[in-house]
Amino acid sequence: MNRKATNRATNRTLSFTADEMRKFGYKVVDVIVEHFDTIREKPVARRANRDVIEELFKEPVPEEGEEFEDVVDTVVKDVMGNNTCQDHPRFFAFVPGPGNFISAIVDALIGGFNIITCTWFESSGAAGVELAAVRWLSEMVGLPDEAGGLFVSGGSEANLTALAVARHEMLKDDTKDAIIYFSEQTHSSIEKGLRVLGFYQNHIRKLPPDDEFRIDIDVLRKTVAEDRRMGRKPFLVVASAGTTNTGTVDPLVELSEFCKSEGLWLHVDGAYGAAAVITKKGRRILDGIGLVDSLSIDPHKWFFQPYGIGCVLVRDMKLLRKTFQILPEYMQDAHGVDEEVNFYEYGIQMTRDFKALKFWMSLKVFGLKSFREAISWGMGLAERAEEVLSKSKRWEVITPAQLGIITFRYVTKGFTEEKLDVINEKIVDAMTEDKFALISSTIIRGQIVLRMCTINPRTTFEDIEETIAMLEGFGVELEKELR
Ligand SMILES: Cc1ncc(COP(=O)(O)O)c(C=O)c1O
Structure with missing residues (x-):
C-alpha cells in the first residue's frame, strides 16, 4: 500500500478542530453520495485474488498518521473497489442489501x-x-x-x-x-x-x-x-x-x-x-x-x-x-x-x-407508506421475472415468484440432467464474469437451479428483462459448446 505518512505532531487527545471535523465529514458524505448516485454505472461484482488483496494491505502498523482524505481515497479504491455491490439494482444473488441513504448517514x-x-x-x-x-x-x-x-x-x-x-x-x-x-x-x-x-x-x-x-x-x-x-x-x-x-x-x-x-x-x-x-x-x-x-x-x-x-x-x-x-x-x-x-x-x-x-x-x-411500496415493488419484480421466463421454452420455472424470490432452470432437449446442471452452473459463472448482474444458484430437488432475489426498490423491469435475456444468451452459447 502506498502510504503518505505525515510528520504531524502526535495527537494525544485523538481530536480535531471543528473545521477539520467538518472537512472530514463532508469528504465522507461526498463519497457516499457519489456511491448512491453512480451505482448503476458500476460493475456489480468486483473481486480480486488473495495475493492481490494481501499485497494491497501488507504494511506494518502505521506509527505515523496519514491525511484523512488520502486514507478515504485509498479505501474507496482498494477496499470498496474490491467488493460486490450488494446494493446494485442488478445484484440478485443471495439476499441483496439495498440499503438507504438516511440510515447510512444515521450510522x-x-x-x-x-x-x-x-x-x-x-x-x-x-x-x-x-x-x-x-x-x-x-x-x-x-x-x-x-x-x-x-x-x-x-x-x-x-x-x-x-x-x-x-x-x-x-x-x-x-x-x-x-x-x-x-x-x-x-x-x-x-x-x-x-x-x-x-x-x-x-x-x-x-x-x-x-x-x-x-x-x-x-x-x-x-x-x-x-x-x-x-x-x-x-x-x-x-x-x-x-x-x-x-x-x-x-x-x-x-x-x-x-x-x-x-x-x-x-x-x-x-x-x-x-x-x-x-x-x-x-x-x-x-x-x-x-x-x-x-x-x-x-x-x-x-x-x-x-x-x-x-x-x-x-x-x-x-x-x-x-x-x-x-x-x-x-x-x-x-x-x-x-x-x-x-x-x-x-x-x-x-x-x-x-x-x-x-x-x-x-x-x-x-414513512411506512414508502417502505410498503418498496416491498411491493420487489415482489412485483420477481413476478415480472416469472412472466418473462414463462414465455421462453428455454426456461423452466422451478418455484414461482414468492416474496421476491424466483428459481428457474435452463432446459433444452437432448441433454441429460447432469449436463443441464453444468450449463446452469456455468451460466452463473458467465454472468459473474460479465459483471452486468449477479445471480446465484441453489439446489432444488437435487438439481442445480438459478435463483433471483429481487428486493432492491431501485431495480427496474428493464433490469430484470435484460438480465434474463443475457442469462439466456449465455445458456444458448454453452449449449452449443457442450452439445
Ligand atoms: C431466512 C433467513 N434466516 C436467517 C438468516 C441469517 O441472517 P443473518 O445473515 O442476518 O445472520 C438469513 C440470511 O440470509 C435468512 O435468509
Missing part, C-alpha cells in the same frame, strides 16, 4: 454520539427509541401489547436469542431428550444456533417438506407422536416466513394450532420475509405470523437498512429477561425500577450500539 450520527443502549441509567432516550421501534415491528406483525424484543446483529443472532428463550422457558435449560422440529428448507442459522445452545443431531428432526417446500403438518404430527411414544421431549417447532431458497412461507396458522394443542413453542424465522407483512399481498401470504411465540425479522434485509441490524420479538417480552438477566454488583447503580428497561438484561450483548436509531429514523423520514 455516522450513532457513532458520533457513541450511545450505548445497555441500561436506562445510561441511555433512557435511546431505550425509548428502541422500545418504540420494536413496538412498531411488533404491531406490524400483529403481536399483542405484552410482546417485545430487541435489536441484534442480524437474523442469526435473532434466531439464537429466540431459541435460548424457548430452551429456558420450555426445558428450564435441561436439554436431555429434548427434540426440535423444522423443515429441510430452514435456514442454517437455526441449526447453528441450536449447536451453540448445546443441542446436537440427536435433538433435531429435519423434516422433508411437502411438494411446495412447506412444512408438512402430517409428517410433523407423526414425528412428534413417535418421539413422545419413545419417551422423548418435543418442545420446539421452527417455521420459516420466507425461506432463503424459495421465499416459501410455512403454514403458520395450522402450525400455531398444532403447537398450541401439543404444548410446543413456535419460533418463526422471518429474517428474510416477515417485512412483507406491511403490504396487502404479504399480509395474506404471511397469515398467522402474529400467532407465534417468537419471531426473527431482519431490518438489514427487506427493511433496507445497512448491514448489522436484526430484531427478535417474543410474544411475552418478560421471557427475554427471565432468560438473560444476570445482575452483577458492578452494575448495581444502573439497576432501576421495572419500567426502566435495561436492554442488556434482555439479550446476549452488554455493550450495545444504538442500532434502533437508523431503523426508527428511516421510518420517520420516508
Whole structure:
C-alpha cells in the first residue's frame, strides 16, 4: 500500500478542530453520495485474488498518521473497489442489501454520539427509541401489547436469542431428550444456533417438506407422536416466513394450532420475509405470523437498512429477561425500577450500539407508506421475472415468484440432467464474469437451479428483462459448446 505518512505532531487527545471535523465529514458524505448516485454505472461484482488483496494491505502498523482524505481515497479504491455491490439494482444473488441513504448517514450520527443502549441509567432516550421501534415491528406483525424484543446483529443472532428463550422457558435449560422440529428448507442459522445452545443431531428432526417446500403438518404430527411414544421431549417447532431458497412461507396458522394443542413453542424465522407483512399481498401470504411465540425479522434485509441490524420479538417480552438477566454488583447503580428497561438484561450483548436509531429514523423520514411500496415493488419484480421466463421454452420455472424470490432452470432437449446442471452452473459463472448482474444458484430437488432475489426498490423491469435475456444468451452459447 502506498502510504503518505505525515510528520504531524502526535495527537494525544485523538481530536480535531471543528473545521477539520467538518472537512472530514463532508469528504465522507461526498463519497457516499457519489456511491448512491453512480451505482448503476458500476460493475456489480468486483473481486480480486488473495495475493492481490494481501499485497494491497501488507504494511506494518502505521506509527505515523496519514491525511484523512488520502486514507478515504485509498479505501474507496482498494477496499470498496474490491467488493460486490450488494446494493446494485442488478445484484440478485443471495439476499441483496439495498440499503438507504438516511440510515447510512444515521450510522455516522450513532457513532458520533457513541450511545450505548445497555441500561436506562445510561441511555433512557435511546431505550425509548428502541422500545418504540420494536413496538412498531411488533404491531406490524400483529403481536399483542405484552410482546417485545430487541435489536441484534442480524437474523442469526435473532434466531439464537429466540431459541435460548424457548430452551429456558420450555426445558428450564435441561436439554436431555429434548427434540426440535423444522423443515429441510430452514435456514442454517437455526441449526447453528441450536449447536451453540448445546443441542446436537440427536435433538433435531429435519423434516422433508411437502411438494411446495412447506412444512408438512402430517409428517410433523407423526414425528412428534413417535418421539413422545419413545419417551422423548418435543418442545420446539421452527417455521420459516420466507425461506432463503424459495421465499416459501410455512403454514403458520395450522402450525400455531398444532403447537398450541401439543404444548410446543413456535419460533418463526422471518429474517428474510416477515417485512412483507406491511403490504396487502404479504399480509395474506404471511397469515398467522402474529400467532407465534417468537419471531426473527431482519431490518438489514427487506427493511433496507445497512448491514448489522436484526430484531427478535417474543410474544411475552418478560421471557427475554427471565432468560438473560444476570445482575452483577458492578452494575448495581444502573439497576432501576421495572419500567426502566435495561436492554442488556434482555439479550446476549452488554455493550450495545444504538442500532434502533437508523431503523426508527428511516421510518420517520420516508414513512411506512414508502417502505410498503418498496416491498411491493420487489415482489412485483420477481413476478415480472416469472412472466418473462414463462414465455421462453428455454426456461423452466422451478418455484414461482414468492416474496421476491424466483428459481428457474435452463432446459433444452437432448441433454441429460447432469449436463443441464453444468450449463446452469456455468451460466452463473458467465454472468459473474460479465459483471452486468449477479445471480446465484441453489439446489432444488437435487438439481442445480438459478435463483433471483429481487428486493432492491431501485431495480427496474428493464433490469430484470435484460438480465434474463443475457442469462439466456449465455445458456444458448454453452449449449452449443457442450452439445
Ligand atoms: C431466512 C433467513 N434466516 C436467517 C438468516 C441469517 O441472517 P443473518 O445473515 O442476518 O445472520 C438469513 C440470511 O440470509 C435468512 O435468509
